Amino acid sequence: RISKASKRTALGDVTDSASVVDGMPRTVVNKKGMTGGAFRTFEMELLAGEEDFECVVTQHAITYQLDFRRVYWNSRLENEHARVAQVVLEHDSRKTGAEPTLLDPFAGVGxxxxxxxxMLWQNARTALRAEKKAQYRRRRHENEIECFSTTDRNEA
Structure with a gap:
């Protein structure tokens, strides 16, 4: 059985070797502790590469820029993110006829x-009738997507 220290060394060695495509990955880290704290981050150690934790992640045609040290991100939740969006869209329009609303008090990077x-924008766009184009354009201009951030009460 290989020790954790040996695994870290081996991963760092492989990452630094010529066998890894140039620039991919730029940074390799090891999670040192549990995820926790107000921002659900964790202590990490640099195994190989640059000490640069800024990354770009694309899920379902949406691009997120984030500093992996400072925000919680779990790529394994990709399908759950899309599923929740679909549930919000279907629930409100089926049951209430109201425009769907999502309040995410722990939004993070969104x-x-x-x-x-x-999905709401696409849904409105595909539901358009020819005679409603002018009304839709006006509403879209006024309320394309409303975003609220309450991460800091002192934030303007």
């Missing part, structure tokens, strides 16, 4: 809110 907003 993996639930942004796919929902995108």
């Amino acid at each position: 993996p639930f809110a942004l796919p929902t907003a995108r």
Whole structure:
């Protein structure tokens, strides 16, 4: 059985070797502790590459720029992000006839809110009738996507 220290060394060695495509990955880290704290981050150690934790992630045609040290991100939740957006869209329009609303008090970089907003815009766009174009353009101009951030009460 290989020790954790040996695995870290081996991963760092492979990443630094010529066998890895140039520039991919730029940074390799090891999670040192549990995810926790107000921003659900974790302590990490740099195994190989640059000490640059800024990354770009694309899920369902939405691009997120984030600093992996400072925000919680879990790519394994990609399908859950899309599923929640679909549930919000279907629930409100089927049951109430009202425009769907999602309040995400823990939005972070927006993996639930942004796919929902995108689906709502696409849904409105595909539901358009020719005689409603002018009304739609006006409403779209006024309220394309409403985003609220309450991450800091002192934030303007």
